[in-house]
Amino acid sequence: MKKLYLAVIAILFSLSISGQTINVISRDWAPFSQNIEVNVDTIKKFKLIAFAKVETTDKKAKTGLWARVDNKEGKGRRGFFDNMSDRPITSNKWKSYTIQGVIDQDSKKLNFGGICYNNGKFYFDKFELYIEDDNGEYQPIAIKNSSFEAKIEDQTIPEWNMGISKGKPYRVKEFSISSSNDSEDGQYSLLIEGSGISEKTGSIAGIGKFIVFIYLIVLVFSLMTKLSPSKSENSWSKSSLIAFRFSFVYFLLFIIIHNNGAYVFFDYIMKYPNDLLHQFIPWVGKHILHLPYDITTFTNGSGDTTYDYVLMFLAFFIAVVSTVVWTLVDKKNKNYDKLYYWLTTAVRYYVGLMLIHYGLVKVIQLQFPQPSFYRLFQPYGESSPMGLAWTFLGFSKGYNLFMGIAEVLAGLLLFRRTLAFGAIITLMTALNVMAVNYFYDVPVKLLSTHLVLMTIFLLSRDIKKLCIFLFTNKTIEGLTTIKRPKFNKSINISLLVIKAFILTYALGYGFYNALQSKKIYGSDAPKSKLYGAYKITDYVVNGDTITNYKSKILWKTLVFEREGYVQVRKMDKQRISYKTEIDTINHKIELTPYRGKSDAFTLNYTKNGDKLDFNYIHKKDTVFGKTEKLGKDDFLLINRGFHWISEYPYNR
Structure with a gap:
């Protein structure tokens, strides 16, 4: 009894020690963050400003600021979010960058920080945060160690968290963290350096071969259940008995944990077991399988998440163990x-x-x-x-x-x-x-x-x-x-x-x-009231007609398809989606970016047949534009149709 007591104490002590250690993971990106509690009664704008630059020879390297609003319980998981994915920072010169967003009465927490991707040296300095007051004036919000003047030791940024939220600390092994004398404000800046990153970084070595191995084992046992010759009609062969035991456990487990709505009302039955699995499987991935990253994504539109494959591995492991135990215990059953x-x-x-x-x-x-x-x-x-x-x-x-x-x-x-x-x-x-x-x-x-x-x-x-x-x-x-x-x-x-x-x-x-x-x-x-694609024929900004097809501001098409949405395609291949409220009486469209209401604007339009002209004022720029409507029948893929007789191939 005394030995058991000492063993339990030893296990608890080891767990407490492991709980205090920093988890090391592997991937091609690394974020850092702070957060503040927010409590407002109405919609308020905020601005996150910081200096950043990148020194790299990696074409895929980029960095950016990011901000995310977490909502109160029962008010939706997330509010505003922006990580500058549509305008990444790649300049090697110190420049100031800004994210503008909104918080409202549903908001609970504002998370913000920086993020780095791939190989290179990523510098950050002088973070500033402003939130609008009741008079519409931006007021500064204190940020701890905003200019990184507290020198970095042991890969830890004082007052900042590695990751996208405040929680258990971790470190990405491909990224080193240090203080740099190359600063924009004060004596030091934050330097995060990524190295040794490739397409395989963060992936699980040999995972494909292991998955195929499991499939082959399942296939062999599936075939052996009835293919193996039986002694008689009522007496199965030993190989058939063993194969069936495996197939029975594995297939039933798979049906239960990967039901995907096949069985009526099964989703309701599995609601609480799934909640438990969402806690247990990440633990298995981290402590048993020692995966190079944490499992934070669960089954969604993708059924091939790490979570799903760890579930499959667990079902396979349980099936193998159960087969061995079942075979050792059951000596009587002949079929x-x-x-x-x-x-x-x-x-x-x-x-x-x-x-x-x-x-x-x-x-x-x-x-x-x-x-x-x-x-x-x-x-x-x-x-x-x-x-x-x-x-x-x-x-x-x-x-x-x-x-x-x-x-x-x-x-x-x-x-x-x-x-x-x-x-x-x-x-x-x-x-x-x-x-x-x-x-x-x-x-x-x-x-x-x-x-x-x-x-x-x-x-x-x-x-x-x-x-x-x-x-x-x-x-x-x-x-x-x-x-x-x-x-x-x-x-x-x-x-x-x-x-x-x-x-x-x-x-x-x-x-x-x-x-x-x-x-x-x-x-x-439901389709948009202005359904169709409109090709921009003229685009005038502040009196100047934009003709440079490489221009980052020149619009190429306006696409109205689903009700309440429009997509703007620019000449530089950038796509921006907006929520819309179309007023066909006053010929106005309220455009609100998905990233928040702070960048919303009103577009005035006139429509004459297939012609749609518009004008708007946005960020002090006055813009006029003319368009011509395109239908889906204007595309060869749609209008080519079916032909019984084709004298020549029409492969274009």
Whole structure:
């Protein structure tokens, strides 16, 4: 007992020591910050001003100031945010830079600081913060060690935090921190130097090979469950028993932790377990796997986050351990026919319902909508592989319908008699989806790979017969049907009712929900009152017509597409999105940048047919412009159409 007591004390002591150490991570960017509490009753403007410069030969190197407003609980996670990503600092001369933003009654905390990317020397000095008072006058707010006159020791900036918030300290190993005599104000400035950074920085070495290894193990066990020769109908081989034990644990865990809405109401059931996983998985990544960075991003539009892969690794590890323990403990069972039935039922419904959902959003062309003006104006070379895939797939309504019907046919998996036929169709469909995800870098690789693995698991019981039928002249008996355990009449009726409900919900409500979503996000969503793309033909600033196509202020197009939004495309390829309030009676448009209301302005316009002229005053500049409207039919991709007869290829 005394030894146990001493062991517990030793563990607690080691944890307390580790809690005081600075965590070292690896990545290609490093921020530093301070924050202040804010409490205002109305909208107030603020300004963050600082001097900065960059000395580097790395073309990707850049720096910037940043500011973020955190809201009170229940008021949305975040308010204003700007990290100068659209105007990064690359000059090697000391210059003053400013971020302007707003706080309001929902604001709780204002975070601010600097951020550095890639290799180089990044200098910062003389941070200043001003917040508007009730009279509209900017008042200075005290910043501790604003000019970095407190000399830096042990890679620690006095009064500042490394990171984007005040919390447990960490250090990015690729960046060193020191005081520099090259200053703009006072004796010292802050110098952050990045070195040894490459495209692989921050990545997990060998992660691709490890993921493929896990997939191969899962594939082998999936096939072994029913491919391994059995001693008799009621006695499975040892390899089949072991393979099933692994498949049972792994697939059920995956279905539970990566359900993705496949099962009705399952998201509600998993709400609190997911909250626990959001705390546990980052701990596993940090303390068990020793990842080079902290896990702070969870499943979102991407299903291939570090969080998702650590979950998969955990499920794999648990499955391996469970298989070993199960094999050592269970010496009596000769088969797992009942468990096999329930596992295949879970897998059939997971794969079937998942692909029905994806199929329905393709049938109505919601997942891959027709190319927007944004895509039509974007040069091919500037799109991501995923963006190119979305444009390719979204171009054709017919191809969307074809893909959608093929995926909806996965519903055949829900019936045992059509399982083999449905699995063959589903395997081809899922393989195509997986190929697109892998070769166009769509972040749904993990899910699509498991849909393929699960379909192979379902088909494995008949793979041998199918190969004999396809590749030999031998005759085969009929394909097998999974035997269902015998239930009494009331249970059979209950199961039929549940199945009918699931099918009705998946097809009926699923289709209804997809149609409703199309009215919000798809082609039926409300369009702007000035819908269309307007090409700038004249742009006059303070009486001077801007003709230099390299000018950073010259507008190229105005794009009104979704209701309440407009995008301005400049000649220098910069894109700025604004929220809009269009007054068609007084011919005025209120434009508010996404980054806050402090940079809002009013644009006056007159519209005559396809001509739209405008004028506005912004930052003391008076601007006049003329435009010509473009429709989607003005683009070759849209107006080319379909031709039965083509005397020559039209590949442009």
